[in-house]
Amino acid sequence: MDEVPKHVLLVEDSPTDAALLHRSFLHLEQSNWRLTHVERLSSAIEVCFTESVDVVLLDLRLPDSDEAETLLEFRASVPDVPVVVLTMMDDETLAMQAMAGGAQDYLVKGQITLPLLGRSLRYAIERGHILKRLQASEQNSLRALEQEQELNLLKSSFISMASHEFRTPMTMIRTAVELLQNYNHALTEAKRQEYFDRIKTAIKQIMQLLDEVLLLGSTEVGLRYKPESVNLVEFCTELTEELQFSNSDSHIIQFDHQGTCSPAVMDAALLRHILTNLLSNAFKYSPHGGDIQFTLCCQDDQARFHIHDQGIGIPLKDQPHLFETFYRCANVGKIQGTGLGLAIVKKCVELHQGQIQVCSEDDTGTTFTVTLPLQPRSRSAV
Numbered sequence: 550m551d552e553v554p555k556h557v558l559l560v561e562d563s564p565t566d567a568a569l570l571h572r573s574f575l576h577l578e579q580s581n582w583r584l585t586h587v588e589r590l591s592s593a594i595e596v597c598f599t600e601s602v603d604v605v606l607l608d609l610r611l612p613d614s615d616e617a618e619t620l621l622e623f624r625a626s627v628p629d630v631p632v633v634v635l636t637m638m639d640d641e642t643l644a645m646q647a648m649a650g651g652a653q654d655y656l657v658k659g660q661i662t663l664p665l666l667g668r669s670l671r672y673a674i675e676r677g678h679i680l681k682r683l684q685a686s687e688q689n690s691l692r693a694l695e696q697e698q699e700l701n702l703l704k705s706s707f708i709s710m711a712s713h714e715f716r717t718p719m720t721m722i723r724t725a726v727e728l729l730q731n732y733n734h735a736l737t738e739a740k741r742q743e744y745f746d747r748i749k750t751a752i753k754q755i756m757q758l759l760d761e762v763l764l765l766g767s768t769e770v771g772l773r774y775k776p777e778s779v780n781l782v783e784f785c786t787e788l789t790e791e792l793q794f795s796n797s798d799s800h801i802i803q804f805d806h807q808g809t810c811s812p813a814v815m816d817a818a819l820l821r822h823i824l825t826n827l828l829s830n831a832f833k834y835s836p837h838g839g840d841i842q843f844t845l846c847c848q849d850d851q852a853r854f855h856i857h858d859q860g861i862g863i864p865l866k867d868q869p870h871l872f873e874t875f876y877r878c879a880n881v882g883k884i885q886g887t888g889l890g891l892a893i894v895k896k897c898v899e900l901h902q903g904q905i906q907v908c909s910e911d912d913t914g915t916t917f918t919v920t921l922p923l924q925p926r927s928r929s930a931v
Contacts, residue, residue, distance in 0.1 A: 631677030718751035808847035819897040835860035863909040
């Protein structure tokens, strides 16, 4: 026998029937059963919310419920506690309705014996446990199915994206190489240099795509967070100069910093991914010649990186999906992109236990704000 008494909730408004059942419990194994008696359905629901109940003996005729709705009302409020229905009639149809409504068993008043009462309660509790295990197994199976469907969708999206994004630069390389091979003698030096530059640009696009795919794969299996001392002002200044050099003909980055940003301990590699991606997007989606504002503000043990452009903006309907893998906004047109960059940024920010926010509207520019702690916070796992 179990050492912990089973808590039985008796819901019965008839004093006579309640007294009979109470005496029956006195003759059962007293150490194994604890009886609580209420007379109304509302009281029964309240007890189940405030106490741990193992099984409910439920009379369907109660003063605050309709007989046909009693079990349904109780099940709607308390779906997980086993129920044994008490009825006046030995009616098979009524019994089947009770079982279909969520009861584990039913007992006919006037026909209840001690062995029948004990057996019915024990079986109801056991059936309740089995049902919970089945429901948990079903939920696990559904989650596994959802994960498999998500993985298949991810694979499909990756194949579609990769075939498109790789095809364009590879076509550019092939065309330029064929022109150089077949017409090199007829090309001017300037034209040859133009084709070489196209090849270099295409290779750069392919390498960037491969880097993003590999980095995304690393985040899925557990990208390592390796904090180190970083001089944020120098770091951002050098990064600005690098990106400005690569995009010298298109945009101007205006970098500014405020507050005391030292000492700072962050993962420099992840931080570079975050800022490079956001600044590169600012270049990509801004009109030729537009200024990009890059601000570092340190306050309250946090570093805030603001990147503001004057570009095409992000439609409001797209913003909730912005950090989803392979998602691209509706207004990007023919501007190349994989839909991986912001998903990677989000993961890198989360590894720092930081936050990223976006403020944008169509044709008015976009501001990304990344907030990271200046010092690593305690974490259960890195």
